[in-house]
Amino acid sequence: MNINISKLISEKTESIDINLEYDLKASNLLYDYNIVQASPISLSGEIHKENEKIFIDASFSGEIVFRCSRCLKEFEKNISGDIEFDIQVTEDKDNNDNEYLNGDYLDLSVILEEALAFSLPMKVLCSEECEGLCPRCGQDLNINDCDCDLETIDPRLEKLKDFFSNNEEV
Numbered sequence: 524m525n526i527n528i529s530k531l532i533s534e535k536t537e538s539i540d541i542n543l544e545y546d547l548k549a550s551n552l553l554y555d556y557n558i559v560q561a562s563p564i565s566l567s568g569e570i571h572k573e574n575e576k577i578f579i580d581a582s583f584s585g586e587i588v589f590r591c592s593r594c595l596k597e598f599e600k601n602i603s604g605d606i607e608f609d610i611q612v613t614e615d616k617d618n619n620d621n622e623y624l625n626g627d628y629l630d631l632s633v634i635l636e637e638a639l640a641f642s643l644p645m646k647v648l649c650s651e652e653c654e655g656l657c658p659r660c661g662q663d664l665n666i667n668d669c670d671c672d673l674e675t676i677d678p679r680l681e682k683l684k685d686f687f688s689n690n691e692e693v
């Protein structure tokens with residue numbers, strides 16, 4: 524999603540409209556956020572320049588299918604948000620090289636991915652109350668309980684017990 528902003532930098536135009544669709548297929552976000560499938564993320568807004576800065580004002584939205592990190596069920600969520608971003612630019616395009624700019628070109632995908640990562644949930648859960656799967660038999664505990672005795676097998680819970688009893692002594 525490279526946009527040529529040379530006309531903006533040389534002030535031959537006042538603003539550039541953004542009306543793009545971004546495909547997440549090649550994005551690292553897929554792995555970081557258990558994304559199974561995503562519609563193209565639509566991005567619309569504009570870019571303008573004031574003094575030595577360009578400003579990106581845009582909003583994005585799309586539908587994403589995630590896999591719950593506890594029960595592994597797929598669920599769909601609408602993702603949307605706003606982008607307000609500015610970047611320092613100079614007339615000398617050779618100096619406009621950073622992670623967002625490559626000479627005359629602005630890479631909106633970097634900016635959109637950062638905004639998306641910010642709007643995505645820290646923990647990918649179908650619901651805050653998701654009970655997850657039984658670590659022993661794999662039963663989806665949201666649907667049915669199982670008969671496994673988890674108290675005695677989950678070493679993480681054992682550690683937690685120690686932690687609490689240690690703290691009580693202090």
Ligand SMILES: [Zn+2]
Pocket residue numbers: 591592593594595596648649650653654655
């Ligand atoms: Zn779940």
Ligand SMILES: [Zn+2]
Pocket residue numbers: 657658659660661662669670671
């Ligand atoms: Zn079980």
